[in-house]
Amino acid sequence: MIYISPSILASDFAILGDQVAAAQAGGANMIHVDVMDGVFVPNISIGFPVIKSLSSHFSIPLDVHLMIDDPDRYVDIACESGADILTVHIERLKDPASTLEKIRSHGVHPSISLSPGTSIESVYPYIREADMILVMTVEPGFGGQHILPETLVKVRKLRDEVNRRGLRNYKIEVDGGIRASNIADAVAAGANVIVTGSAVFGDPDIASAVKRLRDAAETK
Numbered sequence: 001m002i003y004i005s006p007s008i009l010a011s012d013f014a015i016l017g018d019q020v021a022a023a024q025a026g027g028a029n030m031i032h033v034d035v036m037d038g039v040f041v042p043n044i045s046i047g048f049p050v051i052k053s054l055s056s057h058f059s060i061p062l063d064v065h066l067m068i069d070d071p072d073r074y075v076d077i078a079c080e081s082g083a084d085i086l087t088v089h090i091e092r093l094k095d096p097a098s099t100l101e102k103i104r105s106h107g108v109h110p111s112i113s114l115s116p117g118t119s120i121e122s123v124y125p126y127i128r129e130a131d132m133i134l135v136m137t138v139e140p141g142f143g144g145q146h147i148l149p150e151t152l153v154k155v156r157k158l159r160d161e162v163n164r165r166g167l168r169n170y171k172i173e174v175d176g177g178i179r180a181s182n183i184a185d186a187v188a189a190g191a192n193v194i195v196t197g198s199a200v201f202g203d204p205d206i207a208s209a210v211k212r213l214r215d216a217a218e219t220k
Contacts, residue, residue, distance in 0.1 A: 002217045003193040004210055005173070007032040009045060010197030019206055020058055026207030027214060030061040030085070032175070032195045035078070037068040040092060041140045048074075054081025059181055063195075065113065067140050074105070077147070079106035086105060087111035087134050087173075089143075097198055100129040111173070114200040115140055120154040127162060130191045132193060137186070138176030149178030152189040159190025180216040187217050 006023045008016060008031060020031055031054065036045040054062055066074060071088040078086050090112050093099050093146035105112035112126055113134035123133050135155050138145040155172060162170040173193035174186045181195055185211045194214060203209035 001192065001212065002187060002215075003029040003084040003171070004031045004213055005193055005195045006200040006210065007175070007195050007197035008201070009034045010201040012201070013046075016083060016086075017057060018053075019201055020054065020060070022206035023200060023210055024058065024060045026210030028060065028200075028210050031058070032063045032065060032197075033083075034065050034067060036140075039069040041067045048077050048143065051078070051083060053082040058090075061085065063173075063193075065089070065134065065139050072102075075099065076106070079108045080102060080138070083108050085109040085111050087132070089113045089115065089140075090126075090141060091115060096126050097114040097129050100126060109208045111171075112198060113175075114154075115149055116148055120157050123158070124161060127165065127167070130175055133171075134173040134175055134193075134195075135191070136176055137174045137178065140176075145177050147182055147186075151176075152185060154187040155186065155191050155208055180212050183213055183217045184219050 006028050011019045033051055034045050038044040063085045064083035065087045071092055080085045086108050100110035100170055109131040111132035112130045114123055115136050137147045137151040156170055171193050172191050174191040175195035178194055178196045181197040200209045
């Protein structure tokens, strides 16, 4: 199954509720929420009150991505705010297994991410501790970038590794530069959770944009 997770980083925050509703109506499986601190990445985005509001008004799962310098400090509040999946970056974890276990203790699905410059093998020890691994396909921090083709090599290596371990339905997420023209390439490499921002929220017909992405993902 292919999961589509539109990123609200590309949304119009003045009408965020309407746009999330449209994405849900179009068949989005979850909503991706980037929390940036201006330290780990050179940008600042939204915080936990927005997550709490979305959780209060929508049943669609929230796929929360902490792009922050000290994720351990904010695991509790992120989970309590309504995250259904919580992704933390391996580059900023002192004890990844402990952090993932802490997330799971809240009843939230733990996920671990790596940036383009980080070796894919760095996450292998935590495959079973995490329910999902997010491979960043652009440098984290800003939307609207073009995919880095070499990151799909990492996706393929990771899919081969999880298959080798018998985890054939394991969730591998990609985030950055994904649109209808290349989503099938990401899927062919082994991704089954697709984050896309401007390709959904930059389209005047958000519901149709989600449907087009799903159709394009299933062409290979």
